[in-house]
Amino acid sequence: MALAVEEQSLAIRAMAAADEISQRRLDRIASHLRATSLMKDEQLAAEVCAAAAKVSKRPVSVSVLTHLMAGGYPEDRQKVLDFFLKRPDLETPVEITKEQHRELAYKQLLAIVREAGVNPMKYLMEDPGQYFALLEAVGYIDMSLAIKLGVQFSLWGGSVVNLGTQKHRDKYLEGISTLRYPGCFAMTELHHGSNVQGIQTTATFDCMSDEFIINTPSEGATKWWIGNAAVHGKFATVFAQLCLPSPDSHLDTNMGVHAFIVPIRSLEDHAVLPGIEIRDCGYKVGLNGVDNGALRFHDVRIPRDNLLNRFGDVSRDGKYTSILPTINKRFAATLGELVGGRVGLAYGSVGVLKAAATIAIRYSLIRQQFGPPNQPEISILDYQSQQQKLMPLLSCAYAFHFATEYLVEKYGEMKKTHDDEVIADVHALSAGLKAYITSYTARALNTCRESCGGHGYAAVNRFGGLRNDHDIFQTFEGDNTVLLQQVAADLLKQYKAKFEGGALSVTWDYLRNSMGTYLSQTNPVVTHRDGHAHLRDPHFQLDAFQYRTARLLHTAALRLRKHSKRLGSFGAWNRCLNHLLTLAESHIESVILAKFIDAVDGCEDKDTKKVLNLVRDLYALDRIWKDIGTYRNQDYVAPNKAKAIHRLVEWLSFEVRGVAGSLVDGFAIPDSLLRAPIGLQSGQYSEYSHYVGFD
Incomplete structure (x- = not known):
């Protein structure tokens, strides 16, 4: 059996090599033709710090981006934002006591339900997508308000609706909806x-x-x-x-x-x-x-x-x-009926990431510091180091947005169909996305704060508040480490089912492929290909993510079987725990990239699609570069290809910098709700000075 597999693997490699021989020759020719161009690219990257005027500008429509990022409920989102724009008395001040904050959050919640005419419980029951869009909008107003709304409707109300029967709905639902029954x-x-x-x-x-x-x-x-x-x-x-x-x-x-x-x-x-x-x-x-x-x-x-x-x-x-x-x-x-809380946390965490990215990038665009001798100072976002901190982070905000939109869609399908496969799918997907996104956002908040220097430390600029409010997202509705183990367990269960002839659920379709499919991608020709067209091909990017996951899954299964003979199932699991967590994260990254590719393919505006392709490429290649050791150890990426990926990540960060302002404007967070003086669309320094008491 093992010999047959080995022979099959060798055959696959041989065929792939034959198919790729012409491509290798073309790549060599192209590399000569590209030599001057690549030198210019590298020179350009080196000159970014000294030439703000050379920043690449690409046409992109902010209105198209705004519509795309508003999801399917822009009117509902805007209704809530407009309501709070007209009610400055409901704004949460920077300095507030615990008791005052609690009463204000409850007052804000009452206002949403009784004055703005919003019915979150109805949204949750009839159209979950509408509910989660509301939750994101409310999070911009105050994270405490968003959590309080979630406790009342998703948790307390959701438990009555999902775990009770009609008699409980008849007795309690109206009081929950109107806040008579907090x-x-x-x-x-x-x-x-x-x-x-x-x-x-x-x-x-x-x-x-x-x-x-x-x-x-x-x-x-x-x-x-x-x-x-x-x-x-x-x-x-x-x-x-x-x-x-x-x-x-x-x-x-x-x-x-x-x-x-x-x-x-x-x-x-x-x-x-x-x-x-x-x-x-x-x-x-x-x-x-x-x-x-x-x-x-x-x-x-x-x-x-x-x-x-x-x-x-x-x-x-x-x-x-x-x-x-x-x-x-x-x-x-x-517990399966209570996954809505995890869906809400994943979705809400993306909103926090959008807000933090908006503040940090807008400030980085206006803050000038140093520059070439005898020339004006340049924007700190023109420095390669600042681009490498913030541009991949911005690409993740877009990637996570599309992934959580898909999660909400699947959750809505689950509530309508009660299909067992979809239920299992949503359970694992919500656990993985909640864990992955909230952990990433927690780290990103620190990056954003540090990127804004001393002004990022001022409470009024909100990084501290966002970081502290969001921090608990990593542990409530399930500790992230525990949730990732659930994802790994689900993958192993389906891996076993694959070899027993069972069906795999819809999200993990790529695991239907045999390992031979992925082995064919490690032939010497492919591992050395380093042209921009190849590296920016979404098929290569997704194959790379899925190859890594498939290898991690295969080796995890082998290790667990080996250790269980001596340590038992619990001991074997604990022995392989770090491997299993890496497997779960790798799989979730694959799902995120797949949904990003789908979103870009579905964009009808030509210029916006080009920009989204750029952002997607940065997300994918930056993730590959962050784990380049794994790809090198598995002989998936040769040294020259690794270097090319690193250079391309730097160049893509530079390119995305040119449209970064438009990309964060696409989040459409009103200045009065963003509230950070350094993160406003205009007049940042004037607003900041006014805050501390200057006229």
């Missing part, structure tokens, strides 16, 4: 975050009273970091172990984690209800407009109907029934 989502405990199956809160059924009794059995079972709990919440969706008394034993029977609606404050006077303890989690690194609290329950009784019973129910006589046969399947179904 609520919480009480899943995380002091001792358990990512391992939700291990939570310790109990909900024990009492047949005599037809009630569940909610208890916090230990300090570690305290519900922690519960948004809306400290001040405003009146209800909580509480996740607990459902326990049924056993007639044959003094021990209860644990039916696994279920969700329950628990009133925590009086509807009349907002007093905390008996048996419930609420404490304030206090100041946080960021998001201090969100009132996070800790909850404990002491023999709190709720009606049996307060069990959110879509996946499991208890009858009046204490009999448990479910459409799903095991605890694990019920748990998976329960």
Whole structure:
């Protein structure tokens, strides 16, 4: 078997070499013809620091970009932005106490629902894309407001809609939509975050009273970091172990984690209800407009109907029934219905990246420093070092935008069809994109701050606030390291299914290809090709990403099988953990690039399409260069090709610099909502001076 595979591999390499021989000759001829041109390119890159006037300008329509980046709901987005533009009293000041910020965030949320006439709950249920567009717009106003909106509608409201049945919708939905019933989502405990199956809160059924009794059995079972709990919440969706008394034993029977609606404050006077303890989690690194609290329950009784019973129910006589046969399947179904939170975080994180990129790039365009002898100072974005910091970051903002638009589309499809394949697809894709994008944005925020020097450190210019507010995105709705492991596990499951003749889900189609397909790309001719046309070919770029993922997947499977014989499955997984995380990130990068290519292909404006091609090339080649060691180790890229990729990344960063202003204008974030003086479209220094008190 191994010999046959080896022979097949050699045959593939031989055929590829024969097919490519003419191309190699052409490349050699072209390299001679290109020599002067390449020298000029390198000279141009070297002169960027000293010749601002030579910056390449490409025609691009900001209005086309704006329409493209607004997604499918530009009117809804603009409605919210216009509302806050007319309400300066709702603007979040730079200096504000925790208590003031919490009340302002709640006032902002009430204004959206009761004054602007927006119904987020309706959006979420009928058209998720509309809801996530709203969430991005709200994030520009205040990240605390965006999180508070998400807690109320996506988490509290979403749990009632997705985990409950019609009786729960009839009783609670109208109050949730109008904010008469502000609520919480009480899943995380002091001792358990990512391992939700291990939570310790109990909900024990009492047949005599037809009630569940909610208890916090230990300090570690305290519900922690519960948004809306400290001040405003009146209800909580509480996740607990459902326990049924056993007639044959003094021990209860644990039916696994279920969700329950628990009133925590009086509807009349907002007093905390008996048996419930609420404490304030206090100041946080960021998001201090969100009132996070800790909850404990002491023999709190709720009606049996307060069990959110879509996946499991208890009858009046204490009999448990479910459409799903095991605890694990019920748990998976329960969490599967809550992926909307991850979708929202991925989408919202892109909005944060857009805002930070806008501020840093606009400032870098106007800030002048040094220059050639006896000549005017030049823009700091004319320095190659600044371009290399910010232009790949800008390309990622565009790439992530198109990827999350696709994620929202798939999420909407999942909610409509309830198709098992699409559900599994969205679960893995939302986990991977949330983890990858939020981690990247967290690093990018520091890059943007540093790129603006001392002025980036001023609170009014918002990098500190954005960084602190966004930082928690990496750990809530699932720790990023844990989520990437879920992606790796899904890939390995499908890798196994591939060899057993099973079907693969729609997103990972490229894994249908045999390893032989990718081996053919490592023949000496291809690995040495370094022409611009080849490197900027989206087929080469995507093949490179997918080749890396396929190799990582193949070697991960082999390593796990090897180590499991000695260490067991858990030990083998832990032994290969870094490999698995790299595999997951590589796969997500492949999906992001594929969606970027689709978006560029779908752009109908000729000039804009050329610019987007430029941005896509920078995203793809910069990602390849960042992991060039892997490609070199796998003999996918020869040394001359690696050098050519590096040179091309520098040149593409220079080219994108020429349209960087238009690209960030395409995000269409109004100055009054961006609020950073150094990031405004005009009058930056005047606004900054005015802020500190100069006339």
